[in-house]
Amino acid sequence: MKPAFSVIFLTTLIGAGQGLFLAYYSAEWLVMLNMLQPAGSDYTTLAASISFLLLVAGLLASFFHLGHPERAWRAAAMWRTSWLSREVIALPAAMATVFAYAVIRYFGLDLQVLTLGRIPVSLSTLVGFMAMLAIIALFVCTAMIYASLKFLRQWHSPLTVLNFFLMGMASGFTLATVLAVATSAGPFGYFSAMAVFLTLAALMSRLFSLSRNLNLRSPSTLQSAIGVHHPTIRQMAQGAMGGSFNTRAFMHTYGAGVVRLGRRFFLISGFVLPLLLLFFSEADSLLVCAAALLLQFLGLLAERWYFFIEAEHPQNVYYQMIS
Amino acid sequence: MTQLALVIDLNTCVGCHACVTSCKEWNTSGDAGPMVDRNPYGAEPTGTFFNRVQTFEVGEFPDTQTIHFPKSCLHCEDPPCVPVCPTGASYKRPEDGIVLVDYDKCIGCEYCSWACPYGAREIDEQQKVMKKCTLCVDRLYDESLPEAERKPVCVLSCPTSARIYGDIHDPESDASRAINAAGGYQLMPEWGTQPANHYLPRRKVSIAVHEEDLQRVDNPLRKEDRGQRAPTTRTTLDDSTSW
Ligand code: SF4
Ligand code: SF4
Secondary structure (H helix, E strand, O other): OOOOHHHHHHHHHHHHHHHHHHHHHHHHHHHHOOOOOOOOOOOHHHHHHHHHHHHHHHHHHHHOOOOOHHHHHHHHOOOOOOHHHHHHHHHHHHHHHHHHHHHHHHOOOOOEEEEEOOEEEEHHHHHHHHHHHHHHHHHHHHHHHHHOOOOOOOOOOHHHHHHHHHHHHHHHHHHHHHHHHHHOOOOHHHHHHHHHHHHHHHHHHHHHHHHHHHOOOOOOOHHHHHOOOOOOEEEEEOOOOOOOHHHHHOOOOOOHHHHHHHHHHHHHHHHHHHHHHHHOOOOOOHHHHHHHHHHHHHHHHHHHHHHHHHOOOHHHHHOOOOO | OOOEEEEEEOOOOOOOOHHHHHHHHHHHOOOOOOOOEEOOOOOOOEEOOOEEEEEEEEEEOOEEEEEEEEEEOOOOOOOOOOOOOOOOOEEEOOOOOOEEEOOOOOOOOOHHHHHOOOOOOEEOOOOOOEEOOOOOHHHHOOOOOOHHHOOOHHHHHOOOOOEEEEEOOOOOOHHHHHHHHHOOEOOOHHHOOOOOOEEEOOOOOOOOOOHHHHOOOOOOOOOOOOOOOOOOOOOOHHHHOOO
């Protein structure tokens, strides 16, 4: 498939935003459960705001993908059948709850609403819980848009969902690490350890899907495409001289060298280098953590680019040669 | 239930593109607005088409066959392009099985084109909405047209009658008869989309022509040997007409 750049930015930006919120929200629970030292100052407002901004940025990027962005509201209609429609609902839901969470924290509207056993649960924790549900739903919806297309064999796998989740979480925790270092607040140790763990997990899962896709063959051949069962079929004409939507939207034009380079780059920059940098980072090494974040984000952009390159659309068998 | 469809006979299609041009003409002039044409007279003409004819060469020289292959939306009975559409702009009509796009609802997200394994959908670069073959739904029920013309325009324009239109759920329709008689098949059956459009395969055609077919030996009207016949007493047909 041809990489759709607005979609590449959409999925990576919201992934990082979702991961960031879950990083801080999970830390909040760990503090409540006395498994983590409470941090000195309240850092969650900032984190939730950044998470919100990333979700907004992703939404804006997605508009560039549409021919008619002014009709985008219509896309919520078919949630019963379409994962894209479900994403269109989950994204604003996540945005609204994360925003509400940030507002409650900022204005100190935090009342205690209930107690779970002996743990007091405040309003923000409750809203945060809804945000968490929306964010997890959003991860699933975003990935299922691709994973549900059974003709795109490289995407049609539970690994797609796992990859989207792990990569979003990894970049979110890396961002959380940077924020913790920059504000000198927040559980740096927890964030960096989780960032290392999630990046490693994402790397494993991505390598697994890379090797799965290596030997994947589409069941569609020119023979089944036109229904002629001769082993030798040569296309003489595509029915269009100057190309068509079919030749522009479903094929990438990158050479094998660029594709190989892209794959190496995303594996090294998206996973290996951030792993090393985060592993050796300290609570005061802002530069190292920021470098890890930057490299990882660039690497994940390249990963999403490669995700499109990797997918082979069956319609391409009808377009083997222009003449 | 009705499922309107085309049956395309690859055995007779000569690749003249009459269906392509008549399709473009009919649909670009319709209510739905023009179908974009970029560079129509330049070196790299491109634009929106609902139907295209591709050409394939099968076999190895000198034993080759040229196959002209018209390609358009197949109006699948289980269309994967429909459930993925987030707006409901893509839908399959329950009454006749035609798969359509509502251009006023489509947001141009291209998701349906990703879901169609045949590449039958195209974004119109000008209107920024998804377009595809409508089976000339604006002709089929138009009572201002003579009944014989209430068919897809490609069917009417095909000079070799390679395109047959009809209800494939009605075993008595021309389309069903053609499918049954000539072994009609579906494209990429491996995906389970059950395309409604069928294709008729290439088949060997041979006609045995016998001398008697050209020259009837027992022609009752033969006049070559008139005059040498035995005289009859009754008036014959020959006598009362002016042969
Ligand atoms: S051919 Fe493609 S566009 Fe047409 S109904 Fe089937 S899946 Fe949908
Ligand atoms: S491009 Fe239009 S018809 Fe296709 S899925 Fe998007 S909204 Fe639906």
